[in-house]
Amino acid sequence: MANTYKAMRTNKKELKMQRKKTNILHHNLNAEYPVLQRGEGVYVFDNKGKRYLDAVGGVGVVNIGHGVEEVMEAIEKQMRTLAFSYNGTVDNQPAEDMAAKLQQWAPAGMGETKTLFSSGGAEANEGAIKLAYQYHWERGLPSKKKIIGRWQSYHGNTIGTLSASGRTSWRSMYDPYMLDFMHISPPYCYRCPWGESYPGCKMECAYALKKTIKQAGPENISAFLAEPVIGTSMSAVVPPKEYYPIIREICDEFDVLFIVDEVMTGVGRTGKPWGIDNWQVTPDIITTSKGISGGYSPLGVLMLNEKICKTIEDGTGLVTHSCTYGGNPVSCAAGLATLEYIEKNDLVSRAGI
Ligand SMILES: Cc1ncc(COP(=O)(O)O)c(C=O)c1O
Known part of the structure; x- marks a missing residue:
């Protein structure tokens, strides 16, 4: 260094x-x-x-382009009505509507979702890491706390998310602060870390997760966190079609949650509502940001599936991860107008191949 x-x-x-x-x-x-x-x-x-x-x-971020009238109008209208309210004590209508809209966008297998809003991707991923642990804790499994991520991945620049990330160039300066998370090699067929060639290989990239869980002990592993299509650390690397179905199976086998970081790949960027939809696999937690509000106002999203919500609701009933600007009415109005614009102009399928 x-x-x-x-x-x-x-x-x-x-x-x-x-x-x-x-x-x-x-x-x-x-x-x-x-x-x-x-x-x-x-x-x-x-x-x-x-x-x-x-x-x-x-x-x-700017997935629908600069200067979209509908989004600017929605923001202006909201600013003139109510610019801020604090999500820790009250609700606002744009946040309610945005969470309901996200339920429509969620993969069916997630059931009745609940959304926690933040100001960006790292805050959403930080929340995913904490709530994945809380899910296990609420079920009397407090040792399930480690996250497994991948090398050459990026989930944010806070201590927790950078610890889960595998971007060495951004981790090395802050190495003394990195948490004890684990990483597996990426599904990078062009330069396969195992020296194999797809499709003749044995999908070692996916089975590496199983090996790592077993080595660490499943009783210590909380979740596997991955970008469906690898983003800024290894741009646009698309795993083979078998990859995520195998990952899902392994997560289920070892009671490990599957978190997809859709900050880059979410809301239509890959021609499907979510990047993970390209593998027809249902995650337990979705995080997103960037294009969700088209760059018009900062917005992060953490969406939990029904199983996790119910466990927390029936347990402590408390979620303490929060951000002051999370769910502010202006950003939610921007997000809602952006999603409506995407729907109206059929941008999801138009972004496909
Ligand atoms: C996949 C992914 N996750 C998380 C983040 C972090 O998002 P933010 O910069 O909004 O905190 C990024 C940012 O580039 C990203 O690409």
């Missing part, structure tokens, strides 16, 4: 002299960032009038 940071310091002085002054703590302090001024459809424009094709949709 020392070498990486040494390399990043190269030419630092020279670059510093050329850079304009800024008080923003950038990801790369030695780079100069263009300043964006406005967006329109698939384009963004900087403050010098230069036009860019926003081919990455911000960062997998």
Whole structure:
């Protein structure tokens, strides 16, 4: 790691002299960032009038384009009616409507879902990690606390989510804080970690989960967390068709919850409502963010299946994971208008191949 940071310091002085002054703590302090001024459809424009094709949709966020009237109107209307209410003590109608809309979007096998809103993906995944553990705890299984994630994965930049992530370049600086979570190798056929070739292989990538659960002891494992299609750490890696059905079977065998991180792949981005739908597998928990509100207002979503909700309801009946801005009426209005826009314009099937 020392070498990486040494390399990043190269030419630092020279670059510093050329850079304009800024008080923003950038990801790369030695780079100069263009300043964006406005967006329109698939384009963004900087403050010098230069036009860019926003081919990455911000960062997998602006799924319905910039400047969609319906969404802006819904936000404005909501801001003028009620800009904020705190989800710990009261409800608001957009949050109720958004949770009901998400129930319509949820895979049928999840049953009657409940949604906890947050401001982004990491907060949603952090909640998923905590509530997966709570589910086991409520059933008298307090040792089931470890999360298994995958190398070359990304679930967020908080301590819990980074610990579950397998993005070494972002973990290494903060290594002293990483939690004792486990990771298996990714289902990456192009450079198979086992040196095999699909379809002649034995799907070792999926069975690695079974091995890891057995080695750690199923009594210690809470959940397996995965992005259905691998996102920012190994872009657009699609596991073989057998992968998630095997993963689901293994999770069921060892009483391990299956959490899908749909922050990148959710709400139609893969041509199905959820990325995991491409494998016809039902998860226990879905998290999402980014495109759920199209970039118009920050929104994170943590959706629990009926089994988990009922267990908590019949147990302590308490969920203490929360965020102040989670479920605020403006973000929920943005999310609702975005989902309605996606439905109205049939964007899910139009995004498919
Ligand atoms: C798959 C996935 N999960 C979680 C996150 C974290 O989301 P946020 O940056 O909103 O906390 C990201 C962000 O890139 C992501 O791609």
